[in-house]
Amino acid sequence: MFLPRSHVWTARQKWLIVSIVALALVAFGAFIYTYERYYRGPTESVFFGTWQLEDGCIDCTHLVTLEANHNAIGFGDYMGREGELDYRGRWYAGCELLVIHYDTPEESQSIIMRILDITQDVIRVRWGGSEMQLTRSTRKPPQASNQSLQPTAGRCEVHI
Numbered sequence: 001m002f003l004p005r006s007h008v009w010t011a012r013q014k015w016l017i018v019s020i021v022a023l024a025l026v027a028f029g030a031f032i033y034t035y036e037r038y039y040r041g042p043t044e045s046v047f048f049g050t051w052q053l054e055d056g057c058i059d060c061t062h063l064v065t066l067e068a069n070h071n072a073i074g075f076g077d078y079m080g081r082e083g084e085l086d087y088r089g090r091w092y093a094g095c096e097l098l099v100i101h102y103d104t105p106e107e108s109q110s111i112i113m114r115i116l117d118i119t120q121d122v123i124r125v126r127w128g129g130s131e132m133q134l135t136r137s138t139r140k141p142p143q144a145s146n147q148s149l150q151p152t153a154g155r156c157e158v159h160i
Helices: 011-039
Strands: 049-054 060-066 071-078 081-094 097-103 108-118 122-127 130-137
Antiparallel strands (some): 060 071, 108 122, 122 130
């Protein structure tokens, strides 16, 4: 046996064991802190904003706005019409996935994209077997699902 049961630990041995265990815990905590602070990927705030999908469409532009409350708004420009609302839904990001789920009267669908690379202005993803980019845009999504329902100027009323 390495340590017989009848062995009596001296005070110096006990303090040495306690010191080594405490030092190992501090070193492990410092390692975890350093990794989380300097080497962990970006937070979900990198996703907030409007992104243009570079998907090779010639006469259309697809955009999606990812809001901080995890709402997603898909819209685009199609054949001369600007700001056509496609869908409203929710988005989730975790591990290597970016998921956008939406329900429309016609369909319910989840778009699942595998994240390949993230920078401040470009997100490279794999979606449907092909690689594409989402590029940050300054465009704002339409405010109503039907363009005729967007707020207009109020009537001018004159009270005499």
